[in-house]
Amino acid sequence: MQRTLKFAAVCFVVTGLLASSSIHAGAATIAEVAEKIKSLKPEERIGYLLKGAQAEGEMVYYGTLPIDEFLPLARVFNQRYRSIALQHYFSPRDGILSRTLTEARAGRHAFDVVQVDLSYGYQLLNANLVQSYAIPGANRFFDGTYDPAGAWHSMYYLTTALIYNANAVKAEQAPKNYDDLLQPAWKGKMLFDPEAGYILAAMEAAWGREKAVAYLGRLAKQDISYRRGGTLTTQVVSSGEYPIGIAINGETSAAIREKGAPLGFKVLAPVIVKPEGLFVAKNAPHPHAALLFAEWVLSEEAQSFLATTLGKGSAMKGARSKFKEFQLKPDFVVSPKLGANLQSYIRDFRKIMGAP
Numbered sequence: 001m002q003r004t005l006k007f008a009a010v011c012f013v014v015t016g017l018l019a020s021s022s023i024h025a026g027a028a029t030i031a032e033v034a035e036k037i038k039s040l041k042p043e044e045r046i047g048y049l050l051k052g053a054q055a056e057g058e059m060v061y062y063g064t065l066p067i068d069e070f071l072p073l074a075r076v077f078n079q080r081y082r083s084i085a086l087q088h089y090f091s092p093r094d095g096i097l098s099r100t101l102t103e104a105r106a107g108r109h110a111f112d113v114v115q116v117d118l119s120y121g122y123q124l125l126n127a128n129l130v131q132s133y134a135i136p137g138a139n140r141f142f143d144g145t146y147d148p149a150g151a152w153h154s155m156y157y158l159t160t161a162l163i164y165n166a167n168a169v170k171a172e173q174a175p176k177n178y179d180d181l182l183q184p185a186w187k188g189k190m191l192f193d194p195e196a197g198y199i200l201a202a203m204e205a206a207w208g209r210e211k212a213v214a215y216l217g218r219l220a221k222q223d224i225s226y227r228r229g230g231t232l233t234t235q236v237v238s239s240g241e242y243p244i245g246i247a248i249n250g251e252t253s254a255a256i257r258e259k260g261a262p263l264g265f266k267v268l269a270p271v272i273v274k275p276e277g278l279f280v281a282k283n284a285p286h287p288h289a290a291l292l293f294a295e296w297v298l299s300e301e302a303q304s305f306l307a308t309t310l311g312k313g314s315a316m317k318g319a320r321s322k323f324k325e326f327q328l329k330p331d332f333v334v335s336p337k338l339g340a341n342l343q344s345y346i347r348d349f350r351k352i353m354g355a356p
Contacts, residue, residue, distance in 0.1 A: 027287075028052075028287060028288075029283075029287060030131045030133075030280065030281070030282065030283075030284045030287035030290060030291065031131060031282075032287075033049075033052065033287045033288055033291060034131065034133050034287075034291060036048070037049065037291070042136065045136075045295075046292070046295070048288075049288050049289075049291055049292040049295070050081065050288075050292060051288075052287070052288025052289075053081070053084050053286070053288040053289035053292045054083050054084065055288070056084075056285075056286040056287075056288055056289045057083070057084065057085060057286075057289075058084060058085040058086070058087055058286060058289065059084060059085075059086055059087070059112050059113070059286050059289035059290055059292075059293050060087045060089070060110060060111045060112045060113075060285065060286065061086060061087065061088050061089070061111070061112065061113055061114075061115065061293070062089045062091075062096050062099065062100060062111045062113070062114045062115070062116075063088070063089075063090065063096065063113075063114065063115030063116065063276075064090070064091070064092060064093055064096055064115060064116055064117070064276065065090070065115055065276070066090065067088065067090055069310050070088050070090070072305075072309065072310070073297075073302070073305065073306070073310070074086045074088070076301070076302065076305050077293070077296060077297075077302070080296070080301075081292065081296070084289055084292070086293075089111070093116055093117050093120055096114065096115075096116045097116060097120060097123055097124075100114055100124065100129065101123065101124075101127055101129075104127060104129055109281070109283035109284070109285055110285065111281050111284070111285075112280070112281055112284040112285065112286050112287075112289060112290035112293070113278060113279065113280055113281060113284070113290055113293060113294060114278075114279045114281065115155050115276055115277065115278055115279075116276065116277060116279070117274065117275075117276060117277070118152065118154065118274070118275040118276065118277035118333075118334060118335055118336060118339070119198070119274065119334045119335065119336065119338055119339035119342055120339055121152055121277040121279055121336050121339065122336035122337075122339040122340045123339075124279050125151060125152075125279075125336055128282065129279075129281060129282055129283075130151050130152070130279045130280065130281070130282055131280045131281060131282045131284065132147075132149050132150040132151045133150045133280050133291060133294060134148070134149065134150030135150070135153065135294065135295055135298050136295075138150075138153075140316055140317055141153075141154065141298075141315045141316055141317065142315050142317060142329060142330055142333075144330065144332075144333040144335065145157070145273070145275060145315035145330070145333055146315070151279075152277045152278065152279055152336060153277070153278045153294070153298055154275035154276070154277060154278070154315040154333075155275070155276050155277065155278040155297055155298070155306070156275070156276050156303075156306045156307075156310075156312035156313055156314060156315075157273040157274060157275040157276065157312070157313040157314075157315055157330075157333075158249035158250065158251050158252060158273065158274050158275075158276075158312070158313055159249070159250040159251060159267060159271070159272070159273050159313050159326040159328070159330075160198075160199075160202075160247050160248070160249070160250065160267075160271075160272035160273070160274065161247070161248060161249075161250030161253070161265045161266065161267050161268075161325075161326065162174070162175060162244065162245065162246055162247065162248075162265065162266045162267075162268055163233065163234060163237050163244070163245040163248050163250075163253055163263055163264070163265055164237065164243055164244050164245075164263070164264050164265075164266070165237050165238065165240050165242075165243045165244075165262055165263065165264075166262040166263060166264040167240060167262045168240055168243040169243050169244065169264070171264055174244075174264060174266050175244070175266060175268070176266055176268070177268055177269065178203075178215065178219075178268055178269075181219060181222065181246065182218055182219065182222065186222060186244060187222045187223050188222070188223040188225075189242060189243050189244055190222060190224055190225070190242065190243075190244045190245070190246055191224070191225050191226065191227050191233050191236060191237065191242050191244065191245045191246065192224045192225075192226055192227075192245075192246045192247065192353070192355070193226070193227065193228060193229065193230070193233065193246075193247060193248075194226040194228060194349075194350055194353070194355035194356060195228060195346050195349075195350075196246075196247050196346075196349060197342055197343075197344075197345030197346030197347075197348065197349040197350075198272065198274070198334050198338065198342065198345065199216075199247055199272070199349065200212060200213075200216065200345050200348060200349045200352070201332070201334075201338055201341075201342075201345045202270050202272045202331070202332040202334075203215065203216070203270070205270070205332055206269075206270040206331060206332065213352055216349070216352045216353055217352055219353070220352065220353045220354050224246075224353065224355075225242065226355050226356060227245075230245075230247075230248035230249045230252060230253065231252075233245040233248050234248055234252075234253040234256055234261075234263070237263065238256065238261040238262065238263060240262075249274070250265055250267065250313075250323065250325070250326045251311050251312055251313055251321075251322075251323055251326055253265070254311065254322075254323040254325075254326070255311055265325050265326075266325075267325065267326060267328060269331065270331035270332050271328050271329065271330050271331045271332070272330065272331070272332045272333075272334065273313060273315075273330040273332070273333055273334070274334040275315065275333065275334070275335075277336070278294060278297065278298070280294055300316065300319075303316045303319050304319065304320070307319050307320060307321050307322060308320060308321070308322050309322070310322075311323060313326055315330075
């Protein structure tokens, strides 16, 4: 069936993008556009960006948001801004970072915005590929979920949650805090990700290093089994092989519950969120379109769509979530600051837990 959508499908080889990726001589840079709109009123600001974006004709998005979720988001954008095509390059996290950094080293400027796991976004910052852009009204978002200087924003996030098999564990019996995991009843019945170093970082921030290490040492004596990745843990818990998974991405697993999986969730304190960061390219080939998209995707309209339709966590205060159990104020944000030290935390976590 022929589509009339104003955006492109996923493309793994983007030859067309490369042909149009260079910034035309004499065209405004994104830094110049960002400076220009600082003094404009909100309506003037959007009008100025829209006029420039219409002349540019497209915006290039590199991100880990799957195509079946990107396309509905793009439809909503194009209902408001019809003449701007959204080009989407999809890949898992490592593919996005590899392509972005490789193109930059080659002097190719093909992308306008990048969406990637915030804790790994420090690589883009270290490579000097990001244009700082402080959106108006950033205080609408929870502290810690955006950079005050505008280097990064949380497009959406995923909430760390405990998952349990609802056929094997009643809601009132499920652990409600980390101390509950030390009960004898759960010994040999729990799964953990061996690379959950961010858990150690969050506990350290909330409790102090000594208490965090001591707690994990006690938890390690509970005969924990290990599975790498939340998807596999969710499958195993759904099957009933293990009744509890200690830490998964809540919103992602809740979508599986909607398909009939017998799953329940508890969010343990400290409340941890892992944002998908939005980074605007320093050498964006379509600067007006890049900033227009950034402002839109961080608007109430787009954040509401991401939260209620796509089931993502929103860092916007008061945003209503499709999955109410995750509609919480975060205590700890997995940010680029942690990202630079994440491997160290993973090594320490595995050593403390005795994880393979």
